[in-house]
Amino acid sequence: KAGVTQTPRYLIKTRGQQVTLSCSPISGHRSVSWYQQTPGQGLQFLFEYFSETQRNKGNFPGRFSGRQFSNSRSEMNVSTLELGDSALYLCASSSLQGGGTEAFFGQGTRLTVV
Amino acid sequence: SQQGEEDPQALSIQEGENATMNCSYKTSINNLQWYRQNSGRGLVHLILIRSNEREKHSGRLRVTLDTSKKSSSLLITASRAADTASYFCATHTGTASKLTFGTGTRLQVTL
Numbered sequence: 001k002a003g004v005t006q007t008p009r010y011l012i013k014t015r016g017q018q019v020t021l022s023c024s025p026i027s028g029h030r031s032v033s034w035y036q037q038t039p040g041q042g043l044q045f046l047f048e049y050f051s052e053t054q055r056n057k058g059n060f061p062g063r064f065s066g067r068q069f070s071n072s073r074s075e076m077n078v079s080t081l082e083l084g085d086s087a088l089y090l091c092a093s094s095s096l097q098g099g100g101t102e103a104f105f106g107q108g109t110r111l112t113v114v
Numbered sequence: 115s116q117q118g119e120e121d122p123q124a125l126s127i128q129e130g131e132n133a134t135m136n137c138s139y140k141t142s143i144n145n146l147q148w149y150r151q152n153s154g155r156g157l158v159h160l161i162l163i164r165s166n167e168r169e170k171h172s173g174r175l176r177v178t179l180d181t182s183k184k185s186s187s188l189l190i191t192a193s194r195a196a197d198t199a200s201y202f203c204a205t206h207t208g209t210a211s212k213l214t215f216g217t218g219t220r221l222q223v224t225l
Contacts, residue, residue: 004156031211033211033212033213035213035215037154042215042216042217042218043202043204043215045212045213045214048210048211048212050211055210055211056210056211056212058212088154090156090157092157092213094211096211101162102147102159102162103147103157103159103211103213104159105149105156105157105158105159106156107155107156108154108155108156110154
């Protein structure tokens with residue numbers, strides 16, 4: 001069974017640009033969550049999708065958005081990039097909504113904003 | 115915001131020794147999970163302990179949970195160099211899938 005796939009693995013963008021990150025969950029998993037990891041703030045929850053609906057959102061500005069498609073693949077978008085958006089963005093999928101089981105993480109997308 | 119703290123922040127031991135990491139959290143939980151991360155890569159799930167459980171084992175891992183003290187510990191026995199990584203506890207509360215992570219412990223196992 002293929003794991004969670006995130007693309008691209010690395011990305012360099014300029015301040016003010018926008019970026020789209022992609023996540024393909026494990027086959028059959030309908031819950032996808034996104035996390036931001038930085039040295040200063042650690043791992044922070046961004047949002048969660050289940051069956052194409054956003055179920056929960058973390059404390060991030062509106063520049064951060066996401067969506068989920070009917071095949072459970074998910075994308076997150078960050079507009080008007082700031083230097084502080086430089087981070088490792090991690091996607092996790094799970095088989096159930098509600099967090100009662102383990103989450104499977106992708107390798108992450110390392111975003112650098114210059 | 116992070117649920118709580120982990121200590122120590124860093125731990126250096128020799129191969130064959132045991133490693134213990136502690137996690138404290140702030141609110142009532144449904145379950146607590148431990149994850150490992152190698153060099154800024156993805157997280158790997160290690161073990162999940164539910165709020166009504168007190169201890170759980172998986173191979174060389176032993177996890178305890180004390181809900182009265184809002185704390186958990188992860189014990190890795192007979193550590194190996196391959197155990198070198200950062201370890202995070204994560205708590206799950208409510209009905210969503212959101213996990214709230216601790217600050218992490220960096221474990222270094224030397225030969």
